[in-house]
Amino acid sequence: MKILVSLKRTADPDNANKVKVAPGGAKIVTDGLEPKVNPFDEYAVETALRLVENGKTRIAGDTVVVASFGPKEAATNIRQSLAMGADSGLLFTTDDDSLDGDLVARALAKVVEAQKPDLVILGKQAVDGDSNQVAQVLAETLGWPSATFAMSVNLSADKKTVTVGREVDGGVVKLTLTLPAVISVDLRIVGAKAVTNNVTPAAFAYNDGPRFAPLPMIIKAKTKPIAEAPLASLGVDTGLKVRYTGFELPAARKAGIKVKDVADLVERLRTDAKAL
Amino acid sequence: MSDLFNPTPEHLALRQTLRRFAETEVEAQAAAHDRDEAFNLPLFRKLGELGVLGLTVPETWGGSGMDAAAVAVVHEELSAVDPGFTLAYLAHALLFANNLAVNGNDAQRAKYLPDACSGARVGGMCMSEPGAGTDVLGMRTTAVRRGDSYVLNGTKIWITNGAVSDTELGDVFLVYARVEGAPRSKLSMFIVEKGTKGFSLGQKIKDKLGMRASSTAELVFEDCEVPVENRVGEEGDATLHMMRNLEVERMGLAAMSLGIARRCIEEMNRYASERKSFGQPLRDFGQIQRHIAESYAEYMAGRAYTYWAASQLELLRPGHRLDSDGVKLYCATMAKNVADRAIQVLGGYGYVGEYRVERLWRDAKLLEIGGGTLEAHQKNMTRELRGTDKLP
Numbered sequence: 313m314k315i316l317v318s319l320k321r322t323a324d325p326d327n328a329n330k331v332k333v334a335p336g337g338a339k340i341v342t343d344g345l346e347p348k349v350n351p352f353d354e355y356a357v358e359t360a361l362r363l364v365e366n367g368k369t370r371i372a373g374d375t376v377v378v379a380s381f382g383p384k385e386a387a388t389n390i391r392q393s394l395a396m397g398a399d400s401g402l403l404f405t406t407d408d409d410s411l412d413g414d415l416v417a418r419a420l421a422k423v424v425e426a427q428k429p430d431l432v433i434l435g436k437q438a439v440d441g442d443s444n445q446v447a448q449v450l451a452e453t454l455g456w457p458s459a460t461f462a463m464s465v466n467l468s469a470d471k472k473t474v475t476v477g478r479e480v481d482g483g484v485v486k487l488t489l490t491l492p493a494v495i496s497v498d499l500r501i502v503g504a505k506a507v508t509n510n511v512t513p514a515a516f517a518y519n520d521g522p523r524f525a526p527l528p529m530i531i532k533a534k535t536k537p538i539a540e541a542p543l544a545s546l547g548v549d550t551g552l553k554v555r556y557t558g559f560e561l562p563a564a565r566k567a568g569i570k571v572k573d574v575a576d577l578v579e580r581l582r583t584d585a586k587a588l
Numbered sequence: 589m590s591d592l593f594n595p596t597p598e599h600l601a602l603r604q605t606l607r608r609f610a611e612t613e614v615e616a617q618a619a620a621h622d623r624d625e626a627f628n629l630p631l632f633r634k635l636g637e638l639g640v641l642g643l644t645v646p647e648t649w650g651g652s653g654m655d656a657a658a659v660a661v662v663h664e665e666l667s668a669v670d671p672g673f674t675l676a677y678l679a680h681a682l683l684f685a686n687n688l689a690v691n692g693n694d695a696q697r698a699k700y701l702p703d704a705c706s707g708a709r710v711g712g713m714c715m716s717e718p719g720a721g722t723d724v725l726g727m728r729t730t731a732v733r734r735g736d737s738y739v740l741n742g743t744k745i746w747i748t749n750g751a752v753s754d755t756e757l758g759d760v761f762l763v764y765a766r767v768e769g770a771p772r773s774k775l776s777m778f779i780v781e782k783g784t785k786g787f788s789l790g791q792k793i794k795d796k797l798g799m800r801a802s803s804t805a806e807l808v809f810e811d812c813e814v815p816v817e818n819r820v821g822e823e824g825d826a827t828l829h830m831m832r833n834l835e836v837e838r839m840g841l842a843a844m845s846l847g848i849a850r851r852c853i854e855e856m857n858r859y860a861s862e863r864k865s866f867g868q869p870l871r872d873f874g875q876i877q878r879h880i881a882e883s884y885a886e887y888m889a890g891r892a893y894t895y896w897a898a899s900q901l902e903l904l905r906p907g908h909r910l911d912s913d914g915v916k917l918y919c920a921t922m923a924k925n926v927a928d929r930a931i932q933v934l935g936g937y938g939y940v941g942e943y944r945v946e947r948l949w950r951d952a953k954l955l956e957i958g959g960g961t962l963e964a965h966q967k968n969m970t971r972e973l974r975g976t977d978k979l980p
Contacts, residue, residue, distance in 0.1 A: 534598065
């Protein structure tokens with residue numbers, strides 16, 4: 313079993329209030345914000361690791377490869393996923409600003425051709441642009457089955473199919489995909505028993521959330537390989553389809569008001585807010 | 589990306605792991621364990637899974653083989669959410685595990701360190717006595733050689749991890765004692781395990797001002813018979829062991845002070861934006877600005893001093909006393925003052941437990957006493973500086 317996970321670095325989402333818009337609205341400025349792994353991509357790494365483990369031990373022969381697109385510094389973020397337990401990294405270098413969802417998907421398709429994974433797992437979207445395109449375009453480009461926003465994943469015992477749970481209005485839809493396939497994951501995928509592989513005992517419960525990189529793994533990650541090559545080496549058209557025409561901050565919120573009682577609240581909702 | 593505070597990418601990754609662990613696993617239990625004066629053993633064992641219980645222990649013995657800067661990183665990050673819990677960690681990881689890793693022989697390391705690194709057994713160190721604190725060489729616990737054993741008699745006090753609950757002893761200890769007839773300056777060290785005849789829990793010490801999430805105990809040795817192979821080093825070697833290990837202990841305690849200070853600054857800084865008085869946020873008032881700005885500057889001064897000193901400290905060699913005493917002397921009082929200002933900025937809210945700074949203020953006071961009183965640091969440093977006419 314070989315799993316490919318794609319990973320994007322985003323400006324520290326915990327300090328998103330420090331993001332600025334450049335004068336004239338030409339671009340978003342994230343100077344001074346530490347680049348961190350997109351949280352949904354961290355969940356994708358966690359999902360992949362749970363699929364190749366028997367509880368706390370790795371299944372021999374299974375591998376997790378992490379691929380990222382961006383400047384050389386993105387190696388730091390790949391290294392973090394290696395410290396969580398991924399086996400190797402691929403970094404295709406380019407400027408952060410020279411990427412869009414379409415290009416990343418087409419480039420990933422080339423990576424898939426070379427790596428031949430059984431499964432590609434992605435975060436459902438990056439928390440900066442929130443475009444939510446890569447998984448879908450990648451699956452279409454490859455002609456592979458896909459399931460987006462996975463809240464649960466079950467790998468069959470014969471490793472030929474995955475059954476993916478997706479939250480929809482009114483319940484959970486389960487889709488069974490024949491491998492190779494593309495999955496994008498949502499927040500609930502890191503619940504204690506959201507990922508199952510018919511190897512890890514049913515009673516085993518993971519900690520909620522992506523795992524902490526333990527110190528011995530941090531040290532070991534130093535020696536795991538990260539192969540670096542220019543994005544252009546993949547032989548993709550690096551032209552961008554998505555063009556941003558301008559950015560502006562949302563209007564500042566007005567101060568709220570205090571209401572006397574429920575009757576006053578209802579009256580205000582009716583007259584001022586026109587919400588009733 | 590490396591800097592003074594994160595000398596290598598591994599230090600940075602370690603900090604990130606510890607910060608997230610502290611926020612998601614340690615924070616929520618801190619207030620209750622402080623209130624109940626209870627040591628959180630299951631949480632402590634999770635530190636074993638993270639590989640930090642044997643932080644400085646070589647990998648051969650199950651540890652992670654990291655350096656003094658890593659010691660500062662871990663203590664700083666844990667202490668920012670729960671200094672009491674961090675103190676229990678320090679007693680185990682530095683006073684027991686590091687001490688034995690540096691000073692023990694291979695048989696002792698192989699026997700005790702793997703369990704210490706995993707958290708299967710909780711360790712501590714016994715130095716202070718009811719009648720001997722700063723005057724540590726005035727200790728009266730004796731060891732008498734009898735055949736293949738030593739017989740220990742004496743009482744030790746303020747032993748962190750001496751108990752793991754109100755009634756149960758910690759698992760294994762390094763105990764300083766003087767072999768009968770040895771001169772004042774020649775101490776010896778022995779490994780004493782729970783269950784050894786004549787070794788008992790005198791009492792778990794209750795009603796501490798702070799650091800209540802760590803257990804502090806009085807331990808009693810009454811004709812306690814310890815096999816010769818449990819002597820660490822030769823007779824009389826342990827005074828050097830003690831001095832060498834105190835250096836890294838003080839580094840850890842200084843880093844704990846940094847964690848307390850950072851958290852208090854974060855709390856008062858946020859509150860000063862949210863809270864209004866006379867129609868303005870608190871941070872617009874000069875009196876509040878002084879509290880915040882001076883706290884930050886003192887914190888960064890202490891932080892730079894501590895991480896610089898950590899970069900100079902070699903775990904296997906003594907000789908860093910001036911600055912290992914110096915960082916704790918400065919940072920302990922700095923943290924207490926910063927916590928005090930945080931309470932002042934938060935006013936009535938700062939005085940109650942829900943807003944955390946009250947607990948951090950109580951915890952900070954211990955750092956002026958434990959692991960060396962301020963007065964001990966002043967004594968040591970002045971002695972170290974004797975004859976130094978020009979500083980480098």
